[in-house]
Amino acid sequence: MSAVLQTFNLVKTFGGITATDDVTFSLEKGARHALIGPNGAGKTTFVNLLTGVLRPTSGRVSLVGQDITGLSREARVKRGVARTFQINQLFRTMTPLEMISLVTAERLGRGMRLFQRLDADGEAIAETADILARFKLEDIMDQRIATLPYGKQRQIEIAAAFAARPSVLLLDEPAAGVPEAERRELLETVAALPDDVSVLLIEHDMDIIFRFATRITVLVNGRVLTEGEPAVVARDAAVKQAYLGEAAHV
Amino acid sequence: MSGTVLEQHVRQSLRRARRWHPAELAFWLLAAASFALFPTRFLILNEIAILALFALSLDLILGYAGIVSLGHAAFLGMGAYSAGLLAKYVTADPLAGLAFGMATSALLGLLTSPLVLRGTDLTRLMITLGVALILYEVANSLAWLTGGADGLQGITMAPIFGTFDFDIFGRTAYLYSLLVLFILFLIARRIVNSPFGLSLRGIRDNQLRAAASGVPVPWRLAAIYALSAAYAGAAGALLAQTTQFVSLDVFDFHRSADLMLVLIIGGAGYLYGGLIGAIAFKFLQDAIATFTPQYWMFWIGLFLVLFVLGGRELIHGAIKALVARFPERGASS
Numbered sequence: 001m002s003a004v005l006q007t008f009n010l011v012k013t014f015g016g017i018t019a020t021d022d023v024t025f026s027l028e029k030g031a032r033h034a035l036i037g038p039n040g041a042g043k044t045t046f047v048n049l050l051t052g053v054l055r056p057t058s059g060r061v062s063l064v065g066q067d068i069t070g071l072s073r074e075a076r077v078k079r080g081v082a083r084t085f086q087i088n089q090l091f092r093t094m095t096p097l098e099m100i101s102l103v104t105a106e107r108l109g110r111g112m113r114l115f116q117r118l119d120a121d122g123e124a125i126a127e128t129a130d131i132l133a134r135f136k137l138e139d140i141m142d143q144r145i146a147t148l149p150y151g152k153q154r155q156i157e158i159a160a161a162f163a164a165r166p167s168v169l170l171l172d173e174p175a176a177g178v179p180e181a182e183r184r185e186l187l188e189t190v191a192a193l194p195d196d197v198s199v200l201l202i203e204h205d206m207d208i209i210f211r212f213a214t215r216i217t218v219l220v221n222g223r224v225l226t227e228g229e230p231a232v233v234a235r236d237a238a239v240k241q242a243y244l245g246e247a248a249h250v
Numbered sequence: 251m252s253g254t255v256l257e258q259h260v261r262q263s264l265r266r267a268r269r270w271h272p273a274e275l276a277f278w279l280l281a282a283a284s285f286a287l288f289p290t291r292f293l294i295l296n297e298i299a300i301l302a303l304f305a306l307s308l309d310l311i312l313g314y315a316g317i318v319s320l321g322h323a324a325f326l327g328m329g330a331y332s333a334g335l336l337a338k339y340v341t342a343d344p345l346a347g348l349a350f351g352m353a354t355s356a357l358l359g360l361l362t363s364p365l366v367l368r369g370t371d372l373t374r375l376m377i378t379l380g381v382a383l384i385l386y387e388v389a390n391s392l393a394w395l396t397g398g399a400d401g402l403q404g405i406t407m408a409p410i411f412g413t414f415d416f417d418i419f420g421r422t423a424y425l426y427s428l429l430v431l432f433i434l435f436l437i438a439r440r441i442v443n444s445p446f447g448l449s450l451r452g453i454r455d456n457q458l459r460a461a462a463s464g465v466p467v468p469w470r471l472a473a474i475y476a477l478s479a480a481y482a483g484a485a486g487a488l489l490a491q492t493t494q495f496v497s498l499d500v501f502d503f504h505r506s507a508d509l510m511l512v513l514i515i516g517g518a519g520y521l522y523g524g525l526i527g528a529i530a531f532k533f534l535q536d537a538i539a540t541f542t543p544q545y546w547m548f549w550i551g552l553f554l555v556l557f558v559l560g561g562r563e564l565i566h567g568a569i570k571a572l573v574a575r576f577p578e579r580g581a582s583s
Contacts, residue, residue: 051462077464089462091455097263102452105445106464112473114446119264121445129256138256142263164464 004029004198005050005081005168010059012045012222019045020056021222027168027198034201034213034230038242042222043202044086047170050200051083052076063168078107082166084157086173086202092146096137096156097128099145103163104128127163135159135189151182155189162193169193172202187211210234218242268443272576277522281428292420298532299427300488305512305524306431306438307481313519314442315474316454317366320375321382323505324362325355325479329486331389334402334496342408348430348487355483359476367471379503386501401497405490416492423492430488431525434481439521441477450474511554517566526569 005027012020019042027033037043048054050061052073061069063079071079091099101118104127110116119125132138135155140148145156154174161169171190178186190212193199203209209216209230216233218225220242226233233239284295304326311317329351336350365377389396396402409415416422441447452460453467461467490496499505508531516527538549557565 072466073461074464074466077462083462085458085462089456089459091452091459093455094451095263097260098267098448099452101260101264102445102448102465103463105448110445111449111465111470112446114441114444116444116446117264117268118443118445118448119261119268124445125257125260125264129260132260133256138259141260160459160463 002029003027004031004064005200006062007050008060008062010046010049010061011057012042012049012054013057019222020049023059023219023222023224025217025224027200028215029198030195031198031215032201032212033199033215033217034203034209035217035219036203036209037219037225040221041219043219044172045222046219047083047172047200047202050170051081077164077166080165080167081170082161082164082168083170084161084172084174086176088153088157090145090153090156090160092144094145095142096145096148096159097132097141099156099160100128100131100137100163103160104131107164131159131163134192135162136185149182151178151186154178154182154186158186158189162197166197168198168200170200170202173204174201175203175205175208271573273573274522276576277525278432281432285425292424294532294536296420296424296427296492298528299424299431300485300492301509301512301532302525302528303427303431303434303488304482304485305509305516305528306435306521307478307485307524308509308513309518309521309524310438310442310478310481311474312513313521313523314447314454315450315471317471317475318371318374319366319378320503320506320510321378321380322482322509323501323503324378324382324385325359325482326486326489326505327382327385327389327501328355328358328479329483330490330496330500331396331402331486332483333487334405334490335395337405337407337491338402342406344407344410344426344491347407347491348484351483351487351490352480353483355486356476356480359479360472363472363475366475367468379506382501382503382506386498389498389501396496396498399498401495402490403495405494405496407491407494416494420492427488427492430484434484435521435525438481442521446470446473511550514554514562515557515565517562517569 003026007023007025010020010023011018023046035043035046045054049056052071056069060067063081068076068079091102101124104124105111108124108127110121110124132141135158137156137159140152145153158171158174174190175183175186187208201209201213213230215228216230217227218233218239225242226236226239288295304322307325308319308322311319332354333347333351336347362381365381366374390398407416410422410426414422449460449465449470452463452465453470457467486500489500512527512531513524514527515530516523516525534550534553535546538546542549
């Protein structure tokens with residue numbers, strides 16, 4: 001297996017606080033990799049460093065061997081790093097069809113076409129239809145996103161990230177806040193992501209982690225505490241104390 | 251549902267979104283009919299057409315990209331002085347002046363966009379306001395060129411296409427302004443329904459997601475800001491050419507403030523808001539001025555307060571109900 005996304009000695013400080021502390025990390029091709037850690041462990045900061053929302057204080061981020069540390073958010077998306085957000089970030093006045101069309105049009109480089117008709121672009125339409133079908137959004141494609149149930153919105157959040165055709169997909173707590181009734185469909189969506197997409201899953205929910213992840217990295221106070229296969233990590237005494245132990249108190 | 255069937259649905263749905271609504275056709279037919287209906291009111295009709303174009307320009311950034319501005323008069327003024335000066339010193343051809351006014355305003359928009367596009371709504375309000383104030387004083391102090399407080403005088407326009415002369419009743423002027431408005435409207439309508447237009451709506455809805463979807467947010471905003479500036483410049487050029495005079499008033503704060511009012515009355519984000527707002531605003535102004543010329547500001551102020559407090563839903567609801575009465579064209583498809 002080869003590494004797709006890597007970080008080398010990544011550090012991010014906010015004033016006196018070190019949110020990411022010397023993290024060297026590697027996401028393998030086709031991985032189902034979970035990033036876990038107690039609240040405030042720096043998981044979201046780490047994702048923001050990977051996607052270009054934040055610039056590291058020091059260290060490097062590389063994608064298939066190429067340095068992307070200095071690249072903007074949109075440049076990283078174009079190179080194949082897409083993400084979902086812990087709290088839905090959707091185009092709420094649009095329909096799912098419009099939102100997916102937008103992402104597809106950007107991916108195909110149509111964004112500066114001022115006079116292109118959306119319904120005249122066969123390639124974009126085919127791709128949009130493909131995404132809508134894959135995420136089972138056909139029946140609701142013409143409804144305003146803001147009016148849809150939360151579970152569906154969560155589904156669209158993943159579909160929109162996937163529509164950028166990423167090689168690396170970062171899922172930030174995909175099932176957070178989804179009611180039990182809609183949860184199964186969402187988990188199926190995550191499970192059905194194609195194998196050639198490398199997935200980094202940021203999660204709290206142990207049930208989901210042990211179902212999907214083939215590898216786990218535990219982040220505590222911005223540092224990598226340990227990394228390994230789920231069964232090994234689960235037995236790790238330090239993890240139990242730092243993470244599971246703490247969680248048990250809550 | 252097989253892939254091709256779904257593709258058909260997607261295509262139909264996208265086409266439906268950009269199709270002409272019968273109410274739109276009715277609107278433009280009425281605009282054309284205004285020639286025959288109000289043959290004595292060409293001057294005010296011309297003012298309405300120009301204000302509508304100016305409001306359309308603001309709608310492009312406010313309604314479609316979510317950029318607020320309290321200084322849009324900067325571009326109106328730029329277009330007006332550019333067209334006026336070109337007519338006075340270079341060529342009296344109206345279309346050349348129109349193109350020149352649009353170009354200089356677009357350039358000004360592009361140059362000021364880095365200032366405007368960073369920061370929050372409040373920052374944007376202050377910076378746009380500041381830019382307009384600066385330009386007002388620049389025009390004031392360059393009296394050798396602009397005529398300063400006396401205004402730019404001595405503009406005479408050549409006939410349009412060398413054929414249609416501007417007359418004192420404003421007949422040619424109105425026809426000219428209305429045609430320019432219509433053509434620029436068609437272009438704007440095409441643009442907002444393009445992938446570019448869709449990306450702007452995305453930015454307006456959620457910048458975080460737009461950037462995470464690969465949209466280069468600052469560049470797109472700069473592009474629409476420059477385009478909007480060009481539209482405002484066109485309105486300014488029409489104003490200079492049809493009145494054959496430019497005064498410092500084109501840069502004045504009240505122009506920008508009135509414009510915001512026009513768009514609030516008509517509603518932003520569907521292109522017709524500025525046009526409907528301009529008609530309502532001018533008729534309101536005209537009606538109030540007829541019975542109480544001194545207290546115009548009082549009445550418009552009162553109207554604004556009541557309108558924003560509750561009348562807006564009422565009026566916009568009435569417009570929607572009116573539009574809904576038109577039979578949906580090809581609704582069966």
